[in-house]
Amino acid sequence: xxxxxxxxxxxxxxxxxxxxxxxxxxxxxxxxxxxxxxxxxxxxxxxxxxxxxxxxxxxxxxxxxxxxxxxxxxxxxxxxxxxxxxxxxxxxxxxxxxxxxxxxxxxxxxxxxxxxxxxxxxxxxxxxxxxxxxxxxxxxxxxxxxxxxxxxxxxxxxxxxxxxxxxxxxxxxxxxxxxxxxxxxxxxxxxxxxxxxxxxxxxxxxxxxxxxxxxxxxxxxxxxxxxxxxxxxxxxxxxxxxxxxxxxxxxxxxx
Amino acid sequence: xxxxxxxxxxxxxxxxxxxxxxxxxxxxxxxxxxxxxxxxxxxxxxxxxxxxxxxxxxxxxxxxxxxxxxxxxxxxxxxxxxxxxxxxxxxxxxxxxxxxxxxxxxxxxxxxxxxxxxxxxxxxxxxxxxxxxxxxxxxxxxxxxxxxxxxxxxxxxxxxxxxxxxxxxxxxxxxxxxxxxxxxxxxxxxxxxxxxxxxxxxxxxxxxxxxxxxxxxxxxxxxxxxxxxxxxxxxxxxxxxxxxxxxxxxxxxxxxxxxxxxxxxxxxxxxxxxxxxxxxxxxxxxxxxxxxxxxxxxxxxxxxxxxxxxxxxxxxxxxxxxxxxxxxxxxxxxxxxxxxxxxxxxxxxxxxxxxxxxxxxxxxxxxxxxxxxxxxxxxxxxxxxxxxxxxxxxxxxxxxxxxxxxxxxxxxxxxxxxxxxxxxxxxxxxxxxxxxxxxxxxxxxxxxxxxxxxxxxxxxxxxxxxxxx
Numbered sequence: 001x002x003x004x005x006x007x008x009x010x011x012x013x014x015x016x017x018x019x020x021x022x023x024x025x026x027x028x029x030x031x032x033x034x035x036x037x038x039x040x041x042x043x044x045x046x047x048x049x050x051x052x053x054x055x056x057x058x059x060x061x062x063x064x065x066x067x068x069x070x071x072x073x074x075x076x077x078x079x080x081x082x083x084x085x086x087x088x089x090x091x092x093x094x095x096x097x098x099x100x101x102x103x104x105x106x107x108x109x110x111x112x113x114x115x116x117x118x119x120x121x122x123x124x125x126x127x128x129x130x131x132x133x134x135x136x137x138x139x140x141x142x143x144x145x146x147x148x149x150x151x152x153x154x155x156x157x158x159x160x161x162x163x164x165x166x167x168x169x170x171x172x173x174x175x176x177x178x179x180x181x182x183x184x185x186x187x188x189x190x191x192x193x194x195x196x197x198x199x200x201x202x203x204x205x206x207x208x209x210x211x212x213x214x215x216x217x218x219x220x221x222x223x224x225x226x227x228x229x230x231x232x233x234x235x236x237x238x239x240x241x242x243x244x245x246x247x248x249x250x251x252x253x254x255x
Numbered sequence: 256x257x258x259x260x261x262x263x264x265x266x267x268x269x270x271x272x273x274x275x276x277x278x279x280x281x282x283x284x285x286x287x288x289x290x291x292x293x294x295x296x297x298x299x300x301x302x303x304x305x306x307x308x309x310x311x312x313x314x315x316x317x318x319x320x321x322x323x324x325x326x327x328x329x330x331x332x333x334x335x336x337x338x339x340x341x342x343x344x345x346x347x348x349x350x351x352x353x354x355x356x357x358x359x360x361x362x363x364x365x366x367x368x369x370x371x372x373x374x375x376x377x378x379x380x381x382x383x384x385x386x387x388x389x390x391x392x393x394x395x396x397x398x399x400x401x402x403x404x405x406x407x408x409x410x411x412x413x414x415x416x417x418x419x420x421x422x423x424x425x426x427x428x429x430x431x432x433x434x435x436x437x438x439x440x441x442x443x444x445x446x447x448x449x450x451x452x453x454x455x456x457x458x459x460x461x462x463x464x465x466x467x468x469x470x471x472x473x474x475x476x477x478x479x480x481x482x483x484x485x486x487x488x489x490x491x492x493x494x495x496x497x498x499x500x501x502x503x504x505x506x507x508x509x510x511x512x513x514x515x516x517x518x519x520x521x522x523x524x525x526x527x528x529x530x531x532x533x534x535x536x537x538x539x540x541x542x543x544x545x546x547x548x549x550x551x552x553x554x555x556x557x558x559x560x561x562x563x564x565x566x567x568x569x570x571x572x573x574x575x576x577x578x579x580x581x582x583x584x585x586x587x588x589x590x591x592x593x594x595x596x597x598x599x600x601x602x603x604x605x606x607x608x609x610x611x612x613x614x615x616x617x618x619x620x621x622x623x624x625x626x627x628x629x630x631x632x633x634x635x636x637x638x639x640x641x642x643x644x645x646x647x648x649x650x651x652x653x654x655x656x657x658x659x660x661x662x663x664x665x666x667x668x669x670x671x672x673x674x675x676x677x678x679x680x681x682x683x684x685x686x687x688x689x690x691x692x693x694x695x696x697x698x699x700x701x702x703x704x705x706x707x708x709x710x711x712x713x714x715x716x717x718x719x720x721x722x723x724x
Binding site: 050051052053054073074075078079083084086089090091092093094095099100101103104107108141158162 | 667670671672673675676677678679680681682683684686687690691693694695696697698
């Protein structure tokens with residue numbers, strides 16, 4: 001089956017356990033949301049999936065369409081079709097968005113094949129228009145001096161251009177006002193389809209009103225404590241994370 | 256984040272190849288009066304040049320190495336093991352077809368004849384001590400522009416040559432200008448007549464092919480009143496296990512209202528000591544601009560300068576230095592204001608990779624009696640690894656009340672998060688580094704001529720490719 005699959009994942013940083021036995025599967029064509037309180041390990045999960053070198057995977061498996069991701073460098077995972085929209089995207093001073101994305105698109109072409117510049121720009125401008133971005137944006141340095149909303153929109157622009165098989169959106173809603181949130185959600189929705197699996201990581205239910213998930217998972221203390229349909233998000237919103245924490249304690253006791 | 260570096264085998268794709276030596280003129284190893292006489296005999300120097308050389312030798316032997324302020328590494332140069340003059344003895348040809356086959360192949364691999372056809376007004380190609388090829392486009396020559404080697408210049412144009420030779424940089428300026436004065440050979444002599452604007456660049460290419468060798472070219476460019484000229488030089492050498500010395504002297508004279516732009520694309524292999532003195536003299540309303548890019552070498556010490564001698568003269572140094580593993584780029588600029596309303600601008604960017612070390616040394620001098628002088632100095636350093644090093648030594652003396660000076664410096668580091676972010680978009684670690692470095696120099700490179708900025712970006716990519724473990 002085509003899916004991004006995590007099995008019994010354990011992750012530490014500096015001997016501190018952050019993810020403790022997490023399992024999850026995001027099939028292609030579906031949108032899954034992970035909700036959880038601060039410190040539950042959501043962002044760690046996102047970085048580990050992308051291959052951040054600071055974290056140690058001490059046990060478990062991560063596969064993408066059956067291929068073992070843990071053996072691959074971050075850039076190899078990316079070129080095979082894994083995308084992470086960062087919660088805090090880095091600045092790349094002096095490198096324009098156009099040149100940065102061009103290098104990223106070029107990196108996906110077979111050896112010896114040159115990117116066709118006019119086609120590339122036509123596609124770039126089309127995607128920017130869909131996201132309500134001005135063309136002058138392309139000549140700005142990546143994320144340098146960007147507002148929170150501009151950064152998130154730029155992440156979604158990259159997602160649209162790179163057409164991954166699986167995308168992880170790490171708190172893409174944080175720091176956005178309602179208009180910016182709608183624009184970003186509209187961008188993500190336009191990318192939904194049978195060829196992409198999306199994992200949406202969020203603290204708040206709010207974004208799920210605009211990007212309606214197929215499944216919702218609740219993450220506490222480094223593992224998934226509840227899973228359900230989209231209505232789980234509303235239940236969580238109503239009952240609060242303490243309810244989820246209780247569930248986590250129950251799980252711990254039952255072991 | 257893991258950013259191990261390994262020894263970088265630089266230039267392996269461009270300049271790291273050597274053909275067997277074909278020299279018939281060889282001054283042997285070591286430096287003495289005999290060496291100087293040998294060179295003077297071979298070159299059939301006039302008496303005044305022979306005396307100039309001997310004075311250079313005396314000064315060189317008397318002066319101590321500047322190791323107290325610069326680098327102890329200078330002490331590892333064994334002046335007795337170096338060969339000071341090597342030449343094929345064929346003279347400079349006007350056509351590539353007449354250049355000996357091996358040497359011609361060298362320059363073809365470096366792409367020189369191709370560039371000449373594409374966008375240059377004239378080319379001189381130096382192989383070890385002497386030019387093997389020298390040619391100027393007919394139309395440019397017909398305007399009265401002279402572009403020849405230094406030997407030919409001093410012989411055939413003594414009335415212009417002698418007037419300026421050794422005047423901008425005297426023999427005793429420093430130990431290595433004295434060394435160059437003793438054994439100089441090759442380099443360019445350029446004269447641009449009043450009002451002539453040379454549209455395309457003149458280019459010289461300096462190639463070291465021999466081991467245990469010193470290259471000591473001497474360049475003199477005179478732009479007469481209201482004229483304009485751009486000169487580009489490129490340098491490479493193969494990678495030998497022993498030290499190679501490159502010690503040039505470059506003197507520029509921009510007469511009233513003239514403009515000289517001097518561009519260096521230096522890409523030495525990691526065994527070269529590159530100890531070069533470069534200075535321009537700007538007369539009234541004249542402009543001297545140095546674009547200086549230092550990639551490679553074991554140790555480079557180079558501080559291009561401008562003496563702003565006439566009212567409203569302008570001086571500029573735009574420099575980029577990349578210090579890779581085990582390399583030290585000790586570079587900077589000197590601006591000597593000597594007239595009212597003179598302005599100078601220094602922008603320096605350095606990148607240190609692995610155990611590389613970049614040092615900026617700047618000297619700006621504005622004496623008290625001058626009015627309305629301006630200097631702007633910006634130096635930015637980028638550190639790639641935790642083991643990389645950068646130092647900045649700006650010496651700015653501005654006296655008097657009617658002068659303005661502005662100085663900005665910054666040090667930044669490529670963060671592990673930045674590299675991870677770029678890798679997440681599919682770039683390899685090396686590609687990510689290279690893009691970061693290109694971003695860092697981008698605003699400066701944009702001011703360079705097109706052909707040069709393309710070349711520079713390619714060189715940076717090659718350097719960064721080899722620097723990631």
